[in-house]
Amino acid sequence: MNAIIDTTLREGEQTPGVRFSLVEKKQIIDGLVAVGIGEIEIGISSSLISCPPNLIDYCQRVHPKLICSLWCRCNKDDIRFAATIRPDILSLSIPVSDILIRDKMGKDREWIANRLTTSIDQAKRMGMPVAVGFEDATRAEKSFLLRMAALAECHGALRIRLADTIGTSTPQEIIECVSAVSVILKRCEIAIHCHNDLGMATANALSALENGATSADATILGLGERCGCTSLEELAGILKLKKNIPFNLKAIRPLSRYTAKIAGRIIPPNRPLTGEDIFTCETGLHLHGLYKNPATYEPYPPETIGATRKLVLGPKAGRRAIKAHLEAQGHRVAGVIDERKLKSIRSFLASNSLNDPA
Incomplete structure (x- = not known):
């Protein structure tokens, strides 16, 4: 066949x-x-x-x-x-x-x-x-x-x-x-x-x-x-x-x-298998899962198609994703991030997104 x-x-x-x-x-x-x-x-x-x-x-x-x-x-x-x-x-x-x-x-x-x-x-x-x-x-x-x-x-x-x-x-x-x-x-x-x-x-x-x-x-x-x-x-x-x-x-x-x-064609960034951004994630809930185990929100490993995972910290990021990102960068975060700090961080991220190729 x-x-x-x-x-x-x-x-x-x-x-x-x-x-x-x-x-x-x-x-x-x-x-x-x-x-x-x-x-x-x-x-x-x-x-x-x-x-x-x-x-x-x-x-x-x-x-x-x-x-x-x-x-x-x-x-x-x-x-x-x-x-x-x-x-x-x-x-x-x-x-x-x-x-x-x-x-x-x-x-x-x-x-x-x-x-x-x-x-x-x-x-x-x-x-x-x-x-x-x-x-x-x-x-x-x-x-x-x-x-x-x-x-x-x-x-x-x-x-x-x-x-x-x-x-x-x-x-x-x-x-x-x-x-x-x-x-x-x-x-x-x-x-x-x-x-x-x-x-x-x-x-x-x-x-x-x-x-x-x-x-x-x-x-x-x-x-x-x-x-x-x-x-x-x-x-x-x-x-x-x-x-x-x-x-x-x-x-x-x-x-x-x-x-x-x-x-003379442009490949849309979210096109299945070939798009540049198909392994890019910004949503807080998904980021948290991806940091723990990529299989939570990825249908297959990016290496399968020669792509790279990119986790983007933006204004949609949640407490756990922010904490996981900071700890992955070698920073110690004690306790939980309170509401005031979360709003401040999100405001900062809205204009200065942090990209983490993971």
């Missing part, structure tokens, strides 16, 4: 205003390998795009164990081009919802079914392992989605990716979709591709993985169309910390910061 398939170089680069150079893409690949990602979707199959051949060659030389997949339309010329650069997996994509089939493609269901099988057959004749991505799977009519999944498996697809293309599904809806498809499959793996339009992408990806999917797409910083996709940092973090899947979380922060820099 790959658990996470990174698609920063394909879906992530579809973010408006984001464009990575070849050198930057290689740096991103190096960072993803350091995290422990086993498969990367390196881009789109097209003779008009120069990066994929260079990236496949780079990965084969530098990261020979890494699986390189390539996104591809169900288009004869694009499939033919893919065969010239030999990705490890060709990910054919086709819409399955009526609104996309009718209004985007101007076709009908039979045309889509025929195009799918013809494209899989062509790719396999050219010697490429095939995965199939069903665009807008969560809005597809169920019986047609199941028919398409059965056709894909029958013609030799090794994986079916279900996309929540407009990002409006809930975890329960994702579970129902994955479960329905998994019932009819005999050998095909199931992957999930979630968008974040209602803020549910990571939760939806995890729900899929817990209910039959073997992999989920993710992007660094959650980059992607509109509100983006499943966040690589969040998904890798929860899979490591809750499922013990061996991702190297210490490699995530430098990779995220590098990607943010070249993508």
Whole structure:
């Protein structure tokens, strides 16, 4: 199980205003390998795009164990081009919802079914392992989605990716979709591709993985169309910390910061796993617990992700936190701090906060 398939170089680069150079893409690949990602979707199959051949060659030389997949339309010329650069997996994509089939493609269901099988057959004749991505799977009519999944498996697809293309599904809806498809499959793996339009992408990806999917797409910083996709940092973090899947979380922060820099993005200070201030605390009640045992108010040790704890004494600090801080600095504090002293100290801290990296 790959658990996470990174698609920063394909879906992530579809973010408006984001464009990575070849050198930057290689740096991103190096960072993803350091995290422990086993498969990367390196881009789109097209003779008009120069990066994929260079990236496949780079990965084969530098990261020979890494699986390189390539996104591809169900288009004869694009499939033919893919065969010239030999990705490890060709990910054919086709819409399955009526609104996309009718209004985007101007076709009908039979045309889509025929195009799918013809494209899989062509790719396999050219010697490429095939995965199939069903665009807008969560809005597809169920019986047609199941028919398409059965056709894909029958013609030799090794994986079916279900996309929540407009990002409006809930975890329960994702579970129902994955479960329905998994019932009819005999050998095909199931992957999930979630968008974040209602803020549910990571939760939806995890729900899929817990209910039959073997992999989920993710992007660094959650980059992607509109509100983006499943966040690589969040998904890798929860899979490591809750499922013990061996991702190297210490490699995530430098990779995220590098990607943010070249993508022109700012990482919010409270962003999960990558924010600068996620181990900073000022609240009195929490400070008291943290001084005694950091596990009282921290979900995991900051060292897990290469971060540093910072306990901030400010006007919200309580008596015990102030006393603990002073004693940690080598000052002896007799008895309790009375109300008058507490107000005086808080007034001082309001304008002169004392930071204690602990």
